Amino acid sequence: xxxxxxxxxxxxxxxxxxxxxxxxxxxxxxxxxxxxxxxxxxxxxxxxxxxxxxxxxxxxxxxxxxxxxxxxxxxxxxxxxxxxxx
Amino acid sequence: xxxxxxxxxxxxxxxxxxxxxxxxxxxxxxxxxxxxxxxxxxxxxxxxxxxxxxxxxxxxxxxxxxxxxxxxxxxxxxxxxxxxxxxxxxxxxxxxxxxxxxxxxxxxxxxxxxxxxxxxxxxxxxxxxxxxxxxxxxxxxxxxxxxxxxxxxxxxxxxxxxxxxxxxxxxxxxxxxxxxxxxxxxxxxxxxxxxxxxxxxxxxxxxxxxxxxxxxxxxxxxxxxxxxxxxxxxxxxxxxxxxxxxxxxxxxxxxxxxxxxxxxxxxxxxxxxxxxxxxxxxxxxxxxxxxxxxxxxxxxxxxxxxxxxxxxxxxxxxxxxxxxxxxxxxxxxxxxxxxxxxxxxxxxxxxxxxxxxxxxxxxxxxxxxxxxxxxxxxxxxxxxxxxxxxxxxxxxxxxxxxxxxxxxxxxxxxxxxxxxxxxxxxxxxxxxxxxxxxxxxxxxxxxxxxxxxxxxxxxxxxxxxxxxxxxxxxxxxxxxxxxxxxxxxxxxxxxxxxxxxxxxxxxxxxxxxxxxxxxxxxxxxxxxxxxxxxxxx
Numbered sequence: 001x002x003x004x005x006x007x008x009x010x011x012x013x014x015x016x017x018x019x020x021x022x023x024x025x026x027x028x029x030x031x032x033x034x035x036x037x038x039x040x041x042x043x044x045x046x047x048x049x050x051x052x053x054x055x056x057x058x059x060x061x062x063x064x065x066x067x068x069x070x071x072x073x074x075x076x077x078x079x080x081x082x083x084x085x086x
Numbered sequence: 087x088x089x090x091x092x093x094x095x096x097x098x099x100x101x102x103x104x105x106x107x108x109x110x111x112x113x114x115x116x117x118x119x120x121x122x123x124x125x126x127x128x129x130x131x132x133x134x135x136x137x138x139x140x141x142x143x144x145x146x147x148x149x150x151x152x153x154x155x156x157x158x159x160x161x162x163x164x165x166x167x168x169x170x171x172x173x174x175x176x177x178x179x180x181x182x183x184x185x186x187x188x189x190x191x192x193x194x195x196x197x198x199x200x201x202x203x204x205x206x207x208x209x210x211x212x213x214x215x216x217x218x219x220x221x222x223x224x225x226x227x228x229x230x231x232x233x234x235x236x237x238x239x240x241x242x243x244x245x246x247x248x249x250x251x252x253x254x255x256x257x258x259x260x261x262x263x264x265x266x267x268x269x270x271x272x273x274x275x276x277x278x279x280x281x282x283x284x285x286x287x288x289x290x291x292x293x294x295x296x297x298x299x300x301x302x303x304x305x306x307x308x309x310x311x312x313x314x315x316x317x318x319x320x321x322x323x324x325x326x327x328x329x330x331x332x333x334x335x336x337x338x339x340x341x342x343x344x345x346x347x348x349x350x351x352x353x354x355x356x357x358x359x360x361x362x363x364x365x366x367x368x369x370x371x372x373x374x375x376x377x378x379x380x381x382x383x384x385x386x387x388x389x390x391x392x393x394x395x396x397x398x399x400x401x402x403x404x405x406x407x408x409x410x411x412x413x414x415x416x417x418x419x420x421x422x423x424x425x426x427x428x429x430x431x432x433x434x435x436x437x438x439x440x441x442x443x444x445x446x447x448x449x450x451x452x453x454x455x456x457x458x459x460x461x462x463x464x465x466x467x468x469x470x471x472x473x474x475x476x477x478x479x480x481x482x483x484x485x486x487x488x489x490x491x492x493x494x495x496x497x498x499x500x501x502x503x504x505x506x507x508x509x510x511x512x513x514x515x516x517x518x519x520x521x522x523x524x525x526x527x528x529x530x531x532x533x534x535x536x537x538x539x540x541x542x543x544x545x546x547x548x549x550x551x552x553x554x555x556x557x558x559x560x561x562x563x564x565x566x567x568x569x570x571x572x573x574x575x576x577x578x579x580x581x582x583x584x585x586x587x588x589x590x591x592x593x594x595x596x597x598x599x600x601x602x603x604x605x606x607x608x609x610x611x612x613x614x615x616x617x618x619x620x621x622x623x
Binding site for chain 2: 010013014017018019020022023024025026027029032033034035037038041042044045046048049051052053055056060061064065067068
């Protein structure tokens with residue numbers, strides 16, 4: 001999937017979190033006991049799993065791992081910086 | 087007492103795992119003790135990262151919150167976290183790992199100091215991060231005290247239960263370091279993930295099925311709104327989507343990101359994290375709501391009576407009595423009461439151990455604080471040069487003891503609900519620090535002065551909210567106290583659960599303010615050198 005689509009899907013899913021259409025409704029009781037608002041967010045959580053799978057498959061930042069294999073020392077990590085903050 | 091004995095047996099297992107990690111692996115150097123030698127495998131990485139992000143409120147607090155507020159609890163914290171946490175791990179966690187692998191960072195402040203070429207500003211960042219992390223540790227001690235007290239039927243008092251949890255956690259962190267902590271977290275995660283669905287099915291079977299219980303709640307005006315989101319405004323609900331931003335800024339999560347052997351290990355974590363959230367939060371939320379129908383549980387019946395008296399608007403009860411009723415109606419122990427009443431005694435003990443597993447997730451926070459102090463203060467200001475490499479590990483261990491003792495002493499004071507305490511201070515503060523991380527990793531134009539502005543703003547606003555809530559007592563449920571009104575609009579309002587700013591939780595203006603300050607102050611101040619920027623971009 002193209003990256004623009006994955007970004008759009010992520011933003012859309014964020015917006016869909018605000019489900020005002022089920023705000024004051026308890027019915028229907030899914031499976032006879034699960035209020036519809038809670039059922040919606042259960043399905044929402046499963047939709048997030050699918051989105052994450054797509055992100056990992058199609059947008060994985062593999063370049064970061066190859067960059068990390070280049071060992072570069074950090075100057076003064078355990079020593080105060082010369083000149084401090086100014 | 088059998089459930090309490092099972093819980094104590096669990097604590098013994100946890101202690102053994104932590105000490106076994108100490109004996110089996112050499113941890114003489116700092117990277118071995120604080121980062122498990124950057125060698126955690128994929129399964130332990132996923133389970134321990136998830137486990138370390140769960141706390142007392144995951145089981146106890148969520149059920150208690152749902153008991154009082156209804157199904158909204160799941161949408162407030164769980165489903166928003168299910169999206170935002172994996173996305174931030176995907177974008178931010180992987181970058182942190184790569185930079186840590188490349189440059190040898192052990193703490194976030196080391197990375198900030200290098201990124202922005204600063205020294206003492208890094209110390210300020212350390213101080214604010216440490217101060218915000220302590221409440222997170224406190225709720226674990228409180229949760230442990232509550233759990234052991236209720237499971238033992240009061241035989242183990244709150245102060246002793248809290249002390250037991252503090253000593254057990256302190257011991258395996260002290261001896262096992264990051265490797266011991268990770269193994270314990272992995273074990274705990276398996277336990278409390280299993281707990282959720284097991285508890286749901288077992289209790290459903292004991293009460294004769296959930297449909298009748300839920301229908302009874304719908305039939306009553308007092309409880310029908312628990313099955314909708316009517317008790318919470320959409321603005322407040324939206325505000326909570328800012329809270330999960332805190333996860334990738336928590337030092338213990340950042341440090342955990344650094345422990346992965348390979349970046350590939352983040353893949354399974356990102357995909358499976360929402361499922362883990364579903365597995366534990368859904369049962370706890372549902373059981374918390376369903377508890378309102380369990381009038382045959384004496385402890386729950388007492389809470390419902392206290393709540394009914396508060397809601398009656400009978401002002402003759404007096405302020406002191408009203409406070410007592412509020413505490414009596416609090417639901418932080420509701421899930422333990424349900425288990426004790428409906429689950430077979432041996433099962434209640436195992437499920438109690440599952441609760442303890444979530445409750446005791448402060449181990450990573452304690453170790454993170456120890457790591458931060460050792461590397462960002464002791465080592466940075468010359469301790470390693472003067473006393474040697476081995477002294478770092480010993481200093482880290484000493485700090486583990488100090489932190490645990492301080493958290494325990496604070497936890498002995500009567501707290502507000504576990505959920506509110508965690509959200510208001512630890513989570514909100516760290517969410518407000520999110521622009522710090524974004525600025526460091528994604529924006530070449532960020533500067534150390536922008537970073538200083540963010541941490542100063544965060545510390546100030548957290549303190550301001552704490553002072554306000556200490557000075558203005560919370561109103562009774564259903565009431566609001568305007569604190570600041572401008573042009574007929576209530577800008578600042580004291581609510582029963584905290585504070586509102588134009589209907590939003592403080593975390594929203596705090597985080598937006600941080601972002602603006604990072605941008606504006608950075609634009610006005612000089613950037614780091616090109617040589618430094620080239621290492622990051």
